[in-house]
Amino acid sequence: MNKxxxxxxxxxxxxxxxxxxxxxxxxxxxxxKNQLLNEYNLIGSGLMKVMFWEVYQAEFYVKxxxxxxxxxxxxxxxxxxxxxxxxxxxxxxxxxxxDATEDQWQHLKMESTKQxxxxxxxxxxFPNIKKGNSITLIVDKxxxxxxxxSDSQSINRKLGIVEDVEFGPAFLAIWLxxxxxxxxxxxxxxxxx
Numbered sequence: 001m002n003k004x005x006x007x008x009x010x011x012x013x014x015x016x017x018x019x020x021x022x023x024x025x026x027x028x029x030x031x032x033k034n035q036l037l038n039e040y041n042l043i044g045s046g047l048m049k050v051m052f053w054e055v056y057q058a059e060f061y062v063k064x065x066x067x068x069x070x071x072x073x074x075x076x077x078x079x080x081x082x083x084x085x086x087x088x089x090x091x092x093x094x095x096x097x098x099d100a101t102e103d104q105w106q107h108l109k110m111e112s113t114k115q116x117x118x119x120x121x122x123x124x125x126f127p128n129i130k131k132g133n134s135i136t137l138i139v140d141k142x143x144x145x146x147x148x149x150s151d152s153q154s155i156n157r158k159l160g161i162v163e164d165v166e167f168g169p170a171f172l173a174i175w176l177x178x179x180x181x182x183x184x185x186x187x188x189x190x191x192x193x
Contacts, residue, residue: 036136036148036156037061040083046188057087058175060189063141080143084172084189085136094126104174107181118167125160135159139168 040061048055061083098119105115112118125147129135134150143165148156162168173180180186 036138037083037085039063040081044187044189044191046185048182048185054089055092056089058185058189059085059087060175061085080168081138081140082168082172083136083138084175085134087134088129089131090129091131092129094123094128097126097129098122101171101174104181105170108173108177108179110170110173112166112170114164114166115170118162118164118170121160121162125162127159137168137171139172143168145171 040063043060043062045057045059047057063081101122102115102119126135127133127149130151132151134156136148136150136156137145138148139145145162145164145168147159147161149159150156175182175186175189177186
C-alpha cells in the first residue's frame with residue numbers, strides 16, 4: 001500500500017469515528033462542564049467519607065439571585081433551580097447507587113408511594129461510576145429533575161429526566177434534610193461550615 005492510500009484510509013477512518021462520536025454526543029445532548037453550572041452560585045461543598053475511604057466530593061448550587069449570604073436566610077426547600085454535583089473518588093456500581101438512595105430515604109423515614117417507581121427510574125438513569133466521574137442533578141424552577149454524567153474528559157452528557165415534581169426535593173433531601181445521616185456534610189453543603 002503506498003503512502004497516499006494509507007493517508008486516505010486514515011482520513012476515512014477518522015471521519016467515520018468523528019461522525020459516530022458526533023452522533024452519539026448529539027443524541028446524549030452533551031454540554032460542557034462550564035456551561036452546565038456557569039449560571040449557578042456555589043453555596044457549599046464537602047467530602048463524604050466512610051471510615052477512612054473518601055467516597056465523593058459534593059457541591060451544592062443555586063441559581064441567582066440567591067447567593068451564599070442570602071441563602072442563609074431562606075428555606076432551601078423553596079429556592080429553585082438547585083443543583084447537586086457529586087465528584088466520585090471511587091468506582092461505584094449503579095446498583096449500589098440506587099441501593100444507597102433507598103437506604104437514605106429509609107433513614108429519613110420518607111413515606112411516598114412513588115419511591116419504588118423512582119428507584120426503578122434511577123436504575124435506568126444511573127451508569128456504573130468510575131473514579132473521576134461526576135453526576136450532576138439539576139432541579140429546575142418547575143422542579144423537573146435532570147441528571148448528567150461527566151467523564152474524565154469534562155463532558156457532561158444528559159442521562160435522563162424525572163418529571164415528577166416530588167422527586168427532586170426528595171432526592172436532594174438525602175443531603176439537605178435536617179435528618180440526613182451526614183449532618184456535617186449537610187452543614188458544609190449549606191455553607192454553614
